[in-house]
Amino acid sequence: MPVGTKGTVKGLTPGDLRSIGAGVVLGNTYHLYLRPGADLVREAGGLHDFTGWDGPMLTDSGGYQVFSLAKTRSISEEGVEFVSVYDGSIHSFTPELTTRVQEDLGADVAMVLDECPPAGVDREYQAQSLRRTARWAERCKVAHGKEDQALFGIVQGGLFADLRRESLERTVAIGFDGYAVGGLSVGESREEMLATLAVVAPELPADKPRYFMGIGDPVGVLQVISLGVDMFDCVLPTRLARHGAALTADGRINLRNARFRRDLGPLDPECGCEACTGYSRAYLAHLVREDELLGHRLITLHNVYFMTHLCREAREAIVEARFEEWSRTWIERFHGS
Amino acid sequence: MPVGTKGTVKGLTPGDLRSIGAGVVLGNTYHLYLRPGADLVREAGGLHDFTGWDGPMLTDSGGYQVFSLAKTRSISEEGVEFVSVYDGSIHSFTPELTTRVQEDLGADVAMVLDECPPAGVDREYQAQSLRRTARWAERCKVAHGKEDQALFGIVQGGLFADLRRESLERTVAIGFDGYAVGGLSVGESREEMLATLAVVAPELPADKPRYFMGIGDPVGVLQVISLGVDMFDCVLPTRLARHGAALTADGRINLRNARFRRDLGPLDPECGCEACTGYSRAYLAHLVREDELLGHRLITLHNVYFMTHLCREAREAIVEARFEEWSRTWIERFHGS
Numbered sequence: 001m002p003v004g005t006k007g008t009v010k011g012l013t014p015g016d017l018r019s020i021g022a023g024v025v026l027g028n029t030y031h032l033y034l035r036p037g038a039d040l041v042r043e044a045g046g047l048h049d050f051t052g053w054d055g056p057m058l059t060d061s062g063g064y065q066v067f068s069l070a071k072t073r074s075i076s077e078e079g080v081e082f083v084s085v086y087d088g089s090i091h092s093f094t095p096e097l098t099t100r101v102q103e104d105l106g107a108d109v110a111m112v113l114d115e116c117p118p119a120g121v122d123r124e125y126q127a128q129s130l131r132r133t134a135r136w137a138e139r140c141k142v143a144h145g146k147e148d149q150a151l152f153g154i155v156q157g158g159l160f161a162d163l164r165r166e167s168l169e170r171t172v173a174i175g176f177d178g179y180a181v182g183g184l185s186v187g188e189s190r191e192e193m194l195a196t197l198a199v200v201a202p203e204l205p206a207d208k209p210r211y212f213m214g215i216g217d218p219v220g221v222l223q224v225i226s227l228g229v230d231m232f233d234c235v236l237p238t239r240l241a242r243h244g245a246a247l248t249a250d251g252r253i254n255l256r257n258a259r260f261r262r263d264l265g266p267l268d269p270e271c272g273c274e275a276c277t278g279y280s281r282a283y284l285a286h287l288v289r290e291d292e293l294l295g296h297r298l299i300t301l302h303n304v305y306f307m308t309h310l311c312r313e314a315r316e317a318i319v320e321a322r323f324e325e326w327s328r329t330w331i332e333r334f335h336g337s
Numbered sequence: 338m339p340v341g342t343k344g345t346v347k348g349l350t351p352g353d354l355r356s357i358g359a360g361v362v363l364g365n366t367y368h369l370y371l372r373p374g375a376d377l378v379r380e381a382g383g384l385h386d387f388t389g390w391d392g393p394m395l396t397d398s399g400g401y402q403v404f405s406l407a408k409t410r411s412i413s414e415e416g417v418e419f420v421s422v423y424d425g426s427i428h429s430f431t432p433e434l435t436t437r438v439q440e441d442l443g444a445d446v447a448m449v450l451d452e453c454p455p456a457g458v459d460r461e462y463q464a465q466s467l468r469r470t471a472r473w474a475e476r477c478k479v480a481h482g483k484e485d486q487a488l489f490g491i492v493q494g495g496l497f498a499d500l501r502r503e504s505l506e507r508t509v510a511i512g513f514d515g516y517a518v519g520g521l522s523v524g525e526s527r528e529e530m531l532a533t534l535a536v537v538a539p540e541l542p543a544d545k546p547r548y549f550m551g552i553g554d555p556v557g558v559l560q561v562i563s564l565g566v567d568m569f570d571c572v573l574p575t576r577l578a579r580h581g582a583a584l585t586a587d588g589r590i591n592l593r594n595a596r597f598r599r600d601l602g603p604l605d606p607e608c609g610c611e612a613c614t615g616y617s618r619a620y621l622a623h624l625v626r627e628d629e630l631l632g633h634r635l636i637t638l639h640n641v642y643f644m645t646h647l648c649r650e651a652r653e654a655i656v657e658a659r660f661e662e663w664s665r666t667w668i669e670r671f672h673g674s
Binding site: 006007008010011012013014015035036040043044050051052261262264274278279280282283285286287289290292293294296297298 | 343344345347348349350351352372373377380381387388389598599601611615616617619620622623624626627629630631633634635
């Protein structure tokens with residue numbers, strides 16, 4: 001899912017996203033609640049009408065941003081208090097509020113409010129936290145009334161296998177339209193992340209979508225797919241683009257590198273996107289060096305296309321029962337080994 | 338002519354420009370010579386191939402930037418020495434060099450190297466300068482060898498009617514494919530500018546294109562058209578867009594203004610561009626306030642569309658012999674009077 005943090009996937013129009021074949025687009029409740037405000041988005045007919053994206057859309061609950069961006073906060077049974085990154089004003093999120101805000105935003109999928117503790121907090125904290133997150137999840141489900149909007153629960157529990165199982169059981173017991181794995185990819189090693197996911201993923205209901213929150217590098221995406229994940233989001237492809245870095249079948253390249261200055265070949269010879277079929281590496285490198293908007297736009301377009309295309313290939317490989325081999329070959333080439 | 342200073346009209350693709358119906362796109366020799374270099378552009382097959390714009394293209398000679406951007410310089414009969422705005426390196430432009438560079442860039446129209454003195458220099462300086470510019474123009478014509486590229490002369494002479502006539506006679510005597518009026522819109526009043534243009538325009542050859550360099554506000558464009566000008570360029574529409582300002586039939590509006598925050602109407606109700614038909618003022622205002630790339634992109638698209646459409650209407654009005662009335666009505670409405 002390309003991330004449209006503030007109601008736009010950086011530099012791309014809905015038409016671009018359609019031409020790419022993007023599926024679900026993600027919006028951030030934290031940002032949209034503060035700017036331009038959920039009441040305005042509701043008045044505009046919801047995020048679809050406001051942004052012009054008529055495809056599927058998912059909003060997070062804002063919990064992750066509260067815990068990762070906010071300068072100060074207090075957490076209680078009731079909810080979480082935080083300081084806006086925009087203007088220092090103080091706000092509270094409760095399960096009821098974030099549910100209502102997401103109903104106002106009107107995405108197709110809403111998420112429960114969860115606490116996302118940073119890597120390294122102790123077992124006792126994780127245990128208390130996941131139980132509160134489960135109680136919050138229950139309140140979200142009770143508060144949720146929008147019938148054409150799915151609501152997903154979130155499994156927490158840090159790196160502790162038994163706590164993950166406890167969180168999963170509590171969340172599944174409440175019953176949601178889909179299940180996310182949160183609290184990973186927050187500072188732990190990739191090995192720890194995958195080991196923890198390997199505990200949770202097989203026990204998630206097989207007939208509901210499984211969403212791994214916050215991974216977007218190509219190899220990571222293939223790794224979580226191999227563990228049974230269906231959905232994932234990350235700002236990485238769009239953020240990389242703004243720094244001049246492009247994803248290609250032969251690995252990540254940075255167009256600020258001197259070797260691309262006179263390279264008249266395409267960005268990624270195997271890619272069919274507008275950036276790769278219409279321009280040379282030399283032109284894109286020129287745009288990036290001059291900090292031209294078009295450079296950001298075209299590389300963002302490519303990176304989102306690249307990830308969308310990768311996932312489409314993964315899906316085909318799964319259907320044809322050749323995912324493991326395809327994925328291994330792909331990762332080896334991407335790593336240049 | 339939308340300005341693609343560094344080989345890109347800020348944020349827009351050639352496809353956007355085609356969909357807008359843009360005609361000639363302008364490139365800046367000064368910038369392209371320094372970054373990425375005319376040799377690279379030539380190697381890429383010229384500006385058309387390098388940028389992907391297959392419509393008509395014009396490059397200036399770089400003279401204007403040398404005289405307006407460069408920190409220090411010396412002017413001699415041979416040419417002009419200047420300091421690069423990019424890295425402080427020292428370069429020289431001669432009529433022969435800028436002609437060759439423009440041949441390398443490969444635009445459809447090239448311009449002679451001229452000196453563009455600032456407003457307020459004295460009569461004696463203007464007289465000496467226009468004569469040197471005429472000698473440079475002659476050298477450009479001699480140096481120019483690219484048969485599928487037009488070469489335009491430039492009339493200088495400041496605000497002195499007799500000097501303008503002298504410059505015009507000298508330039509026309511050399512013989513070019515088109516004629517530009519330079520050295521106006523450089524700090525003098527609009528009245529002085531139009532009065533001076535009124536001296537020159539009627540005496541320019543009627544069978545060659547007339548290009549007024551450096552005007553791009555809607556009213557100014559209509560004013561110079563009424564004096565017989567065929568072509569003009571200015572960064573104003575694209576620069577305004579980056580500051581959140583949009584051109585509309587009812588005047589210029591700035592989307593940072595609080596009154597647009599909750600305005601769910603279209604940017605310009607009479608405009609058919611992608612920004613006006615696909616999004617609300619409230620959404621665009623949100624993008625502008627959040628400094629989102631898509632905001633710059635969509636408002637740039639609108640402003641360029643607006644100017645292109647205005648010129649198309651002007652052309653129709655001229656053909657139907659109702660330009661003066663149409664133009665007067667248009668200006669009154671734009672000014673809100």
